[in-house]
Amino acid sequence: MTILFYDKTFEGFLTAVFEVFEFKYQDVQIVHEGTFQNSFFAEPIEIITNSEKSDRVLKKLEKQLGKSGIQQMLYTFLSEDASREMVLLQVITYAVENPGKDILKDYSNSFVMQLSKFVKSVNRERHRMKAFIRFELLKDEIYFAEIFPDFDVLTLIITHFKNRYQDQKWLIYDSKRGYGVYYDLNVVEIISLENPIQFGESHKKELLHEKELNYQKLWIEYFDHTNIKERKNDKLHVQHVPKRYWKYLTEKKIL
């Protein structure tokens, strides 16, 4: 068995895929840094990320599977699931074996099906972030939101927020992965905070703009009064707003 390891980036992964086909590795496994265990049977080979190689893979796949095919692969990758490399490699191999066919529509293939499940989960998380992110206005006029998404979806929501909020500065920070995106009224940048602000509730109040809590209270009030108690249905409510997202939601706070 051959083990290839790469640097955790999508480009790196695609470079590894390139090598698989270049060197016709048969019994091969692609893993990212830090995940493989030393094995008696295999000597891991380090893959040096190479954008020329990854681009070639992308181009070839795009020709066969379209833009949406590439997007589905990226989503699968961002799922960070332990089996993502295996599933992607299987699907790509299947594509290479069936040139000219849009094999991503072959839902009877179990790897294609698995991929479409990842795509679905990642997409759902992406939608949830668009929905559940709540900005708080800070003293320095930045609208700030902290997130802890199940999958690495922050880069997938940049355009959405950029289109929407052009006349206010905003920062969305993924505390789980330690990076954020910041819009300064001109461009969006990926940033990483040296000292992540301690966003414990008590501490944070000092950072908030003086008007902020007023609007939060108004929103909570609105949420309470838009509810029809004769129709109460907790099960449905939790199904739509799973409890693990409540920490995001202003309307679930007690102020």
Added chain:
Amino acid sequence: MDYDRVKEKLEILADAAKYDVSCSSSGGNRKNTNKGLGDSSSSGICHTYTEDGRCVSLLKILLTNFCIYDCAYCVTRKSNDIQRAAFTVEEVVDLTMNFYRRNYIEGLFLSSGIFKNADYTMERLVRVAKKLRLEHSFNGYIHLKSIPGASDELMREAGLYADRLSMNLEIPTESGLKLLAPDKDHQQMIKPMGFVKNEINLYKDERKKFKSTPKFAPAGQSTQMIVGASPETDLQIIQVADHFYKNFSMKRVYYSGYVPVSNDARLPGLGSQVPLVRENRLYQADWLMRFYGFKANEILAKNNPFLDLEVDPKLGWALRNITDFPVALQTASLEMILRVPGIGVKSAYKIVNARKFQNLTLEHLQKMGVATNRAKYFVVVANSNKNLIHLDSVHLKSLIVGDTKSKFENPFSNQTSLLNDDTFLR
């Protein structure tokens, strides 16, 4: 802004607006090209859900709950002894902007009790929308309620600033309306719908010629009917809905199970059950008409004018038309696959795609998200399907109802996801 005062108003005016079930924010299609706030080109997001499981997408409030009318089914009716309040135009604008900035909402849904007269009220609603658009460069979603009897000029202006306009018929028949809303006139409600429809078409045609023509109510119009307040049958209700879809290019018809608001002898009394299952069945019938190619008269017939509460209308249709089954999935048309119980729109498309690669089995169907516990009785697949022997059985219905746990699905749960699911549009 006096936050405490606004908070009091919000309590009253959100409470009074909540019975309008529409909260859709899709179809707005207004891009943020002016470096302003908001973009409704990808709207349709539910930012949260009420405790009754309804999507919260818009700030849904009344401008005021002062009303000169006395509609029996409405909390805001003038004879009701409740606290009254009114927002100023500025207050509504400020709330909308600040909620939007924090990503609480997709926009505003503004309705109102009728104070003084129709035009006076409509003019205020329009003023809010105009201010948001022109003074605050707001590109979020705006849904305005049309006030019955408002003048064409105001309706035209409303359409230029709003994404959606709606007029709630509430009571499907003229006689019912007379009984429960004596101040309202059926014609007065239908007329603005016709006007809006014509304007939408007019502006669309203009836009084909001149790109600079502004959009008129790009998200179209919608209406709502209350279910269970008056004695209309389901057949009457879906026929009215069908009529609206066909003749008024209505984007959505909403059904709202009557929530008792008084002990008026003309209506179900306080404490009576909200007819949620019936409401759910009506939504399903509505989807069948809009996405599955069913006609109103296929779903219900004169001699049987109420929807079966036990089975969904699609299964009901299949059971009545058993000779159209089984459906051979490998060769059947998409239209027919859509009619198989247990197969939704998404899976129907998946089937049509996947069968090019493979002869499909029940296992494949299951993986594609088909509810095989229903579909298995109705389809021919690649391997032998022994469930088909039940097709002619008189027990088929109880068999299916028995092994499908009667899962109560709230229609609102699907309301937006259905609208935004682009597989429907493909």
